[in-house]
Amino acid sequence: MxxxxxxxxxxxxxxxxxxxxFLNQDYNKYYFFTRKPLDISPAENVNIIFVEDLSIEKxxxxxxxxxxxxxxxxxxxxxTIGTYYGGKRIEDTPYEEWKSLLDINLxxxxxxxxxxxxxxxxxxxxxxxxxxxxxxxxxxxxxxxxGVSKSALNYLVKSLSIEGKEINMSANAVxxxxxxxxxxxxxxxxxxxLIPALKICEVVQKIFDEWKILxxxxxxxxxxxxx
Numbered sequence: 001m002x003x004x005x006x007x008x009x010x011x012x013x014x015x016x017x018x019x020x021x022f023l024n025q026d027y028n029k030y031y032f033f034t035r036k037p038l039d040i041s042p043a044e045n046v047n048i049i050f051v052e053d054l055s056i057e058k059x060x061x062x063x064x065x066x067x068x069x070x071x072x073x074x075x076x077x078x079x080t081i082g083t084y085y086g087g088k089r090i091e092d093t094p095y096e097e098w099k100s101l102l103d104i105n106l107x108x109x110x111x112x113x114x115x116x117x118x119x120x121x122x123x124x125x126x127x128x129x130x131x132x133x134x135x136x137x138x139x140x141x142x143x144x145x146x147g148v149s150k151s152a153l154n155y156l157v158k159s160l161s162i163e164g165k166e167i168n169m170s171a172n173a174v175x176x177x178x179x180x181x182x183x184x185x186x187x188x189x190x191x192x193x194l195i196p197a198l199k200i201c202e203v204v205q206k207i208f209d210e211w212k213i214l215x216x217x218x219x220x221x222x223x224x225x226x227x
Contacts, residue, residue, distance in 0.1 A: 001124065002028040002073050008054070008112060009080035010034040013181045014131065017197035018080060018204075025205055027076070033063055054081065055103035060111040064119060075126030076208045077116050081108055082131050082150075086143040098145045105149035106156070113160055117169065125168030127211035129204050130157055132175040132218055150175075154218050161216030170215035172207050174200055177221060195221050 005022050009015040010032040019032060019040060031047045032038060038048055049066050052059045069075065083104045085097055109130055120126040135143060136150035153173065160171035180194035199221075207214050 002070075004029045004031065004067075004069065004073055004075050006031045006033070006067070006075065006077040006116075007080070008033045008077070009082075009131075010038055010048075011036040012080055014080040014179055014197045014200060018078060018201050021198060021201040022078075022205070031067055054108040054111060057111050057114075060108070060115055064115040067119060069119065069123050071122065071124060073123040075116070075120055075123050076211070077112070077126070077128045078204050079109060079112055079128070079130045081105075081112075082133070084133075084146055086146055088142055090144050093145055101145040101149045102152075105146070106152050109153055110156060113156065113171075117160070117164070117167065120164075120169045121167050125211075127170045127172070127208055127215075128160065129171075129207055130173040131200075132157070132173040134175050134177040134220055136175060136218070137220060157218060158216050164215065170211045172214060172217045172219065174203055174207075175218050175220040176200055 003026065005025075005027040007015060007018055007022065007030070010019055011034040015034070019038065023030065029045045029047070031049055033049045033051050035051060040046065047066070049063055051063045054060050054063070081104065083101065085101055088097070113128060116126070116128050130153060132153050133146070133150040135147050136154050139147065157171050157173045160169075164171055176195040178194055179200070180196050203219060207219070
């Protein structure tokens with residue numbers, strides 16, 4: 001049995017942290033999907049796959065076509081892709097901005113899920129984890145487009161978890177508040193509410209460790225917000 005990790009969004013802050021973290025976990029093979037070059041040492045079991053806009057189905061199909069598996073493979077996919085726009089009321093939100101958030105936060109995840117399911121059907125089983133958001137649980141003013149995209153992602157995850165039982169696949173998501181990045185530290189007044197990227201990766205690994213029993217969960221980091 002071989003364990004394979006697939007990581008989408010490898011060049012972002014969370015993605016870079018995930019690379020460092022998961023390379024030290026127990027996987028036989030890695031596939032890192034990225035738009036930008038990655039500063040990592042070459043290794044026989046590490047595959048770097050360059051991708052274009054993942055809200056276009058053909059690009060996702062091409063990316064998955066480069067993954068080599070067999071019927072004894074266990075597949076684990078962590079999707080860190082996501083973006084945030086805020087600060088506008090619904091009546092002031094341009095449709096282009098609304099559509100962009102849905103494309104990045106939802107539609108790309110749909111395509112990744114679609115082709116992951118096809119891949120798992122050829123393998124022994126697998127688990128997929130998405131990056132949702134704390135905001136999907138609580139309505140706030142001026143972030144409707146972002147909230148809708150993440151709420152819809154949560155529904156996608158729960159649907160995948162139900163359909164995935166037939167093919168030995170689980171599906172979950174982590175829902176941090178604001179990830180601790182240099183950019184977010186510039187504007188976030190209360191630094192205690194920032195969620196360390198490493199903590200997110202550790203939770204995802206725990207999900208993967210228990211992939212046979214954990215499914216359909218949207219795991220929120222409430223304790224960071226309340227303390």
